[in-house]
Amino acid sequence: MQVGAAMAAFGAIPAKAEITIGAALNLTGIQAPMDEPGFRGAQVAIKELNDKGGLLGQPVKLVSIDGKSDPVTVGNVAVELIDDGAELIMAPCDFDFGGPASREAQSADIVGISTCASDPLYSSWSLGDKQFTLSMWNTTMGAVAADFALEKGWKKAYVVTDQFIAYTKSLPKYFMEQFKAGGGEILLEDSYNNGDNDFSAQLSRLQALPEKPDVIFLSSYGTDIGVIIRALREVGYDAPVLGGDAYDDPALHQALGEKFGNDVYFVTHTWMGSDAGPQMQKFIELYKEMYGGEPDTSFVATGYDTVMLLAQAVEAAGTTDGAAVAKALEEGEFELLTGSLDYGTAEEGHMPNKAAAIIELKDGKTSFVKWHRPDSVPAP
Secondary structure, three states, rough: HHHHHHHHHHOOOOOOEEEEEEEEOOOOOHHHHHHHHHHHHHHHHHHHHHOOOOEEOEEEEEEOOOOOOOOOHHHHHHHHHHOOOOOOOOOOOOOOHHHHHHHHHHHOOOOOOEEEOOOOOOOOHHHOOOOOOOOOHHHHHHHHHHHHHHHHHOOOEEEEEEEHHHHHHHHHHHHHHHHHHOOOOEEEEEOOOOOOOOOHHHHHHHHOOOEEEEEEEEOOOOOOOHHHHHHHOOOOOOOOOEEEEOOOOHOOOOOOHHOOOEEEEEEOOOOHHHHHOHHHHHHHHHHHOOOOOOOOOHHHHHHHHHHHHHHHHHHHHHHOOOOHHHHHHHOEEEEEEEEEEEEHHHOOOOOEEEEEEEEEEEEEEEEEEEEHHHHHHOOO
């Protein structure tokens, strides 16, 4: 029998099956400054994996649908991705925006990992035994900020809590707990509503204090961070401003510029420079090959790490089965662009144990300060 006849008789040789990762990330809207860079980093990881032969001998495919910074849409997107064959889910940053995707992953008995949700609500306690976040929790993020402030000799703090989402509300709680435990004093805890774009009432309360704070801890989100920092500086409050990873946004740094972008420090996932760790320079080179420029926010690294974390767990499990991958994540220790990571058990909430990077903003430009892992963190 001729070769062609044999193929006709037995059918064409089947193509290799694919392992599909579904990305329910927010590529537009208020969440895009965190999720869109993560999507870019994830694409670098997918190419690197496939250049090395894929996973379990199969190519890896990343399928993305925009969640549009709407929690309901994110949940619907996750359902669509899973229905179309996604075996693993990348969920957005933040509990409010990412939780719906992880709930759908849990319902389908597959692993979901948020690229950078940091509120402790993003846990197996709330979302299920197959759900994780790549990020440190706010317990760590707030503790790192407090330790840094005390190390710098800043003993008296003014704290602003944006009532926007779980992230902005819990971060200052853990900062204050760690700060007071270390001997710091909270002069005033204030409140702000995202989108107000008016900080005058808060300024009046701040100016009524009998003494000025050594440090201002501002937990806010999006463009409001810049609005508040400008308002503080314009009335003469030049104390250092501290915040979390929401500050890791090049658009914010540009908006503050040389005039207002000084004495600002924030805690985030990594530093996008070779001094962050031995793997970073290699990643930067791969990123430049794909995009023609250097990464400008650590959220790029969170997307890359999420894919690579999933890949390592799948390889260890030998399957994409949700229970097996979750077990591999619980039992493994991972060296990532965002530092070393190991998870607690499902009973421990899948607490992510990792360090954080501290970044300084000076003249509107970022520079690396250091890595820090607190000796202890507040309970979630």
